[in-house]
Amino acid sequence: MSEKTTKELEKLREHIDSVDQQLLHLLRKRLDLVAQVGGVKHAAGVPIYAPQREASMLAKRREEAAKMNVSPQLIEDILRRLMRESYLNEKDVGFKQVKTDLGHVVIVGGQGKLGGLFAQMLSLSGYQVKSLDKDDWQQAEAIFDGAGMVIVTVPISITCELIRDKLTSLPSSCILADLTSIKEKPLDAMLSSHRGPVVGLHPMFGPDVGSLAKQVVVVCHGRGREQYEWLLEQIGIWGARLVEADAQQHDKAMQLVQAMRHFSSFVYGLNLYREAADIDNLLQFSSPIYRLELAMVGRLFAQSPELYADIIFAQQESLTAIGDYLDNYAQALELLKRGDRQGFIREFEAVAAWFGDFAPQFQRESRAMLQSVNDMKTG
Amino acid sequence: MSEKTTKELEKLREHIDSVDQQLLHLLRKRLDLVAQVGGVKHAAGVPIYAPQREASMLAKRREEAAKMNVSPQLIEDILRRLMRESYLNEKDVGFKQVKTDLGHVVIVGGQGKLGGLFAQMLSLSGYQVKSLDKDDWQQAEAIFDGAGMVIVTVPISITCELIRDKLTSLPSSCILADLTSIKEKPLDAMLSSHRGPVVGLHPMFGPDVGSLAKQVVVVCHGRGREQYEWLLEQIGIWGARLVEADAQQHDKAMQLVQAMRHFSSFVYGLNLYREAADIDNLLQFSSPIYRLELAMVGRLFAQSPELYADIIFAQQESLTAIGDYLDNYAQALELLKRGDRQGFIREFEAVAAWFGDFAPQFQRESRAMLQSVNDMKTG
Known part of the structure; x- marks a missing residue:
């Protein structure tokens, strides 16, 4: 590179550095403003994730971007990334407590990763949470005493047995719930072991998500819905989307x-x-x-x-x-x-026809993902 | 929601709107500055993708972000997204032409998607490109006349036959290259049909990438490297990374x-x-x-x-x-x-041990990808 080129590049890079400084300040400011929105929502008990507001805001920004000759997809991607950050920060504020007279919550398997996540979310919402793990069964009576809700989240292979053996004498006002990734058998076990309200939940995400915003929780109703309705509302306030399903399906x-x-x-x-x-x-x-x-x-x-x-x-x-x-x-x-190349092509076409409009949709989605993967490359 | 809450939220959202306006202006400004960098690089013939400069710039920004209590990963993700945009825009400027006395390029299969992409990149770099497709063989002599390079990019199943049948009388100064996704047989076919310089290329990406920045092109050397060295340099200027490989491997x-x-x-x-x-x-x-x-x-x-x-x-x-x-x-x-649960676990552990450090690395990588996927959700 000639000296002139080097100098020109240096000068431009100094400009870029200063733009990036301003960018950082704006990001800080925006995060603060959204945190304030979170605070107001928290006080009012409004869910943090508002799909419609989000969609209309993005549509507006895309329009403004197009007018300024900035790619609409660019501003959308950046704002979505910023929203993720804001959802993560929601945890610092805590969440509205929907049910204030519950008594404490016992998480059976609270030392597991998913149990830990639910313990954290419940604590951040003002509930008192106790964990009951495999070495704690001798103190079980004391731990269960006064519990308003028991959540079971232990390995699938022992879930039903544990419910049938150990959870037969909870008071009938206590809610019994589980987080197992299958639903029919645990739900049956809970319904036959417990007289009170029962609900089966399946959080469709790993315990390493930073925030529940936009994540899905499957709900299989058991018994006494009116008594655990608040729990569903609470999970909604954490940002998750509830999908009701038949356990067998x-x-x-x-x-x-x-x-x-x-x-x-x-x-x-x-x-x-x-x-x-x-x-x-x-x-x-x-x-x-x-x-x-x-x-x-x-x-x-x-x-x-x-x-x-x-x-x-x-x-x-x-x-x-x-x-x-x-x-x-x-x-x-x-x-x-x-x-048999022709036979392969025939099968391929049959599957493609069956995928229908999903195939091009998946192609668009995966293209965006692949671009992100490429963005991450370092050398 | 109470009227007070609604009002508070409205006011905060107006603030956010105004921050986003400023954000859009900054993005526009940064894209313009990077385009100027591209212009200077273009004039000097420097590759657009500069991994080291990129890494050191990101490291600096992460540091500055941390000081301002902005997550370093947030600014890195946003800047990477911005860089992608800038790479896409590079095409508007065109690229430096490394070889100015080549004669024209013939792309056999130029109407295919990958052929079209290479035709576009070569044209943007100042080369004259002619396409030769299946209906053009009657004019082949005229099309080949004066060509400095012929690139073959036709379906794999007919590649070798086409080379052996149709590309036997190119002048020995002409470079013969192919873009097939297998390399040994096409390379053999080119070496035996043509006396001049031969190189096999395999672009490791689909034709729908907007930019070649960070994409990989595999190079299998054939013959007369000094005569096609400029082509490798040219591909580097487009932003791609060249990986040399033995065809069989x-x-x-x-x-x-x-x-x-x-x-x-x-x-x-x-x-x-x-x-x-x-x-x-x-x-x-x-x-x-x-x-x-x-x-x-x-x-x-x-x-x-x-x-x-x-x-x-x-x-x-x-x-x-x-x-x-x-x-x-x-x-x-x-x-x-x-x-046999234990047998499954034993096999699992053997594979995990074999993956070694790659397993946690892949977990980190995929977590970032999955977060992007979640960001894209709309409701």
């Missing part, structure tokens, strides 16, 4: 959404291991899409094997879904072995 | 990275179709991670079946990788059928 969907998907990711990792693949080398050659897929498989193996065993072994019926996949894979492999 | 990696992965995504879609899954219902229950995975499968079916057939059927050896996956799946399914 939920469990059927989970066979595909969880058990089969986790299983096939597991096998994918197993396969890489057995092929003695060189991950460094694979990454070297990886397009953003493959890097993303490798990351989605690899993340599994950073987590607890027991957790995945629990999910995969939870439903006998998952075996069918998992077995069907094997059959379909074997059949498709036959096409390949025969070199 | 590259192809082996592609069996896992492309053929097997695409095949198992194909089967996953096929399986959903055969199970008559209700996509709406699945999405209803979907956590961000599953939505992402469903999107990655669905995107496949929005694309051309021929393209995927080409990739999957390209290498006979891919059959082995694809078959091995089936065997591993079948074995793992046996664990499940036996209810």
Whole structure:
């Protein structure tokens, strides 16, 4: 580079530095203002996540951006990222307590990650929370005494047994809830062990989400809804979206959404291991899409094997879904072995037709994701 | 909401509106400044993507952010998003032309998507580009006359045959290159059909990337490197990172990275179709991670079946990788059928150990991606 070029670049970069300083100040200011909005909402007990307000604000900004020749998608992406930050900060303010005369909450399995998250959210909303873990059963009576709600969140494999063995003498005013990722059997166990209000919940997210904003919690009603309605409202105030479902339907969907998907990711990792693949080398050659897929498989193996065993072994019926996949894979492999290109294309087209408008929608969505992945690259 | 609350919120939102106006102005200003940097770089022929400068700038901003109690990750994410925008805008300025006495470029398959992208990038860099597609072979002699470079980018299934049949009499000063996603056979075909310089390229990205910044192009050297060195420099100026590879090694990696992965995504879609899954219902229950995975499968079916057939059927050896996956799946399914939870956990731990530090790294990476996915949710 010539000296002139270097100088020109330096001068421009100084300008950019100063713009970035102003940018930082604006971000700080905006975060403060949104925190004030949070404070007002908190006092009034209004949910932090307001989809309509968000959509109309974004539409307005996109319009303003277009007029200034700034890409509407750019300002939308930046504002969405800022909103995430604000949701994370909501926790510092705490949340409105919907039910003020509950008594305390007992979380059975409160030392687990998901139990810990719910304990934190409840505490931030003014509830008194006690944890009951596997070494605490001798003090169980004292811990349960005066509880207004008991939430069960222990490994799936012991959930029903624990409910049937240990939770048979809660007072009938006490709410019994669980956070298990299957719903039919735990709900049955709760209904038969407890006389009072019962509700099954399935938080559709990992315990490492910083905020519940926009996350989904599935609700399977048990008994005495009017007595736990406040809990649903409370979860809404945390920002989550509640999806009501029939327990059996939920469990059927989970066979595909969880058990089969986790299983096939597991096998994918197993396969890489057995092929003695060189991950460094694979990454070297990886397009953003493959890097993303490798990351989605690899993340599994950073987590607890027991957790995945629990999910995969939870439903006998998952075996069918998992077995069907094997059959379909074997059949498709036959096409390949025969070199039947036309047969492959026919099957592909049938699936594409079945996906319908979802296919292009998923393509748009994944393009945005892949761009984010590419943004993260460092060198 | 009380009237007081409504009023307070309205006032705060007016403040936020005005901050956002300032934000838009700053974004416009920053984009303009970076465009000026691009102009200076363009004139000097410096690559647009400068990883080290980028890293040191981000480090400085993170530090400044921390001092102002703004999350360092927030400013980094926003600046990365802004950089993407600037890279996209680079195209408006055009690129420095490294080789000014080349003669024109012929792209065989220039009407294809990837051919079109390369035609565009070359034109933006001042080269004269002619396209030669399947109906143009009668005028081939005229089109090739005076060409300094011929780039082949036609379906894999006809690439080698086309090279051997049609590209045997190019002048020995002409560079012959290809963009096929396998490299050994096309490279052999080019080397045996053409006397002059030969290079195999594999752009590791789809034709829908807006910019080549940070994208990877694999280079397999053929013959006469000093004569096509300028092309590699040119691709670097477009922002891409060049990865040199042995053709055979590259192809082996592609069996896992492309053929097997695409095949198992194909089967996953096929399986959903055969199970008559209700996509709406699945999405209803979907956590961000599953939505992402469903999107990655669905995107496949929005694309051309021929393209995927080409990739999957390209290498006979891919059959082995694809078959091995089936065997591993079948074995793992046996664990499940036996209810062998301990066996599953043992296998899981072996794979986790093999992933080593990559597993937590992938978990961190995917967490960031999943947060982006969640940011995109609209209601």
